[in-house]
Structure formats: structure tokens, C-alpha cells
Amino acid sequence: MLPLDESVGWLSLMIALTLLAYRINAIDVYGALAAVPIGFIALFFGGVSWFLALLSFFLIASYFTKHKYKQKESAGYSEKNRGARGWASVLANGGLPALFAIIYYISGNNNLYLFCYAGSLAFALADTVATEVGLLSESTPRSILTGRTILRGHSGGATLRGEIAATVGSMIIGTVCGSLFSSNIGQFLIIFVACITSGILSTN
Numbered sequence: 001m002l003p004l005d006e007s008v009g010w011l012s013l014m015i016a017l018t019l020l021a022y023r024i025n026a027i028d029v030y031g032a033l034a035a036v037p038i039g040f041i042a043l044f045f046g047g048v049s050w051f052l053a054l055l056s057f058f059l060i061a062s063y064f065t066k067h068k069y070k071q072k073e074s075a076g077y078s079e080k081n082r083g084a085r086g087w088a089s090v091l092a093n094g095g096l097p098a099l100f101a102i103i104y105y106i107s108g109n110n111n112l113y114l115f116c117y118a119g120s121l122a123f124a125l126a127d128t129v130a131t132e133v134g135l136l137s138e139s140t141p142r143s144i145l146t147g148r149t150i151l152r153g154h155s156g157g158a159t160l161r162g163e164i165a166a167t168v169g170s171m172i173i174g175t176v177c178g179s180l181f182s183s184n185i186g187q188f189l190i191i192f193v194a195c196i197t198s199g200i201l202s203t204n
Contacts, residue, residue, distance in 0.1 A: 016148040026062045030087040045105040049180040057121045064132040093124040116117030118177035119198035129169035134162025170199025
């Protein structure tokens, strides 16, 4: 658990970053209200590295959401609010990681929940990246359940471009989490593999 005096300083920075994200339309006002407590939970119960991993997820996910947004918008596949994340998106992607941060602290810093935290970030990121990049694919999406073609933008559709992007996204967040959480190459590899596995599961 982060000391209270350090927590106050980091909370101030967190609020400033959230306001900046709101100003650049990466998050809406309700998303901002949800993001601050989720970020603080990760920071307070996990530590600075946990918050930095969560911040990395948000930055990468926001980039891909905004990537070629006008093209997706003109095709009718873009996110609402010009890609600004709302409270539902924030809770869907950050709620589980925040829960793992709390359980990690309660368990006496059991590394199992650290791996779960990293994996949950990879799961959410891979899903986001697969969707945002897959929407730009020229190939027709296919259902991950039946293999049949499916309308673009509908849930359950997958494209090769989206799957590759999801894997790359998982590797990126796996590298970030591995670098932040590991003290040796063995731990790094475990976290990296956990992130890759979670990313694959999220798109299959």
C-alpha cells in the first residue's frame, strides 16, 4: 500500500492527467469521474508501477480508438462521442484490474493477483485494438463462433488484421507490465506470456 503522503501527490497528478485527457477528448466527464477512483485504487493498493501499467493501457487504447477515426466515422463504425471514453467503458476495462489490486493487497501481495492484473489489462487492450483496427480491414469479418461472415461492426466478428493487431497490443502491454513488475527474466517471461495468453483469449 502506498504511503498516504505519496498518495496525495500522485492523486493530484492523476487528476491533472484526467483533466488533460478530457481536454483532448480522450475521455468524457462521466468517464473522468470513473477513471480517477479506479486509477487511485490501482495506485494505493498496488503501487506506482500498477498505476503506470494502467496509464499505459489507457494511452495505447486511446491511440487506437482515435486512429483513423474520421475513416471509421464516415463508414458508421466509430465509437460515440468522437472516441471519448465514457463511464461504462472505463468501468468495463478498469474495474477488474482495480479489483485485482485490492485482492493483491488483501492477500499479502500474492503475485498470482499481480499476474491477473497484467492479464486483465492485456485482455481489455487486445479486445479494444482488435475492434478498432479490425474495423479498418478490407476483408469481411467472420464470426469467432461459426466462422461465417458477419456484418462489420457487429460483436463477435474477427479479421486477420484485427487479430494481428490484438497480438501486437498484447505484446506491447506484456512488455510494459513485465518491465514494471519483474525483478528477473523469469518473472518477466511469466508476465509476458500471461499477457499474450489473455490477449488471445479475448479475441477468440
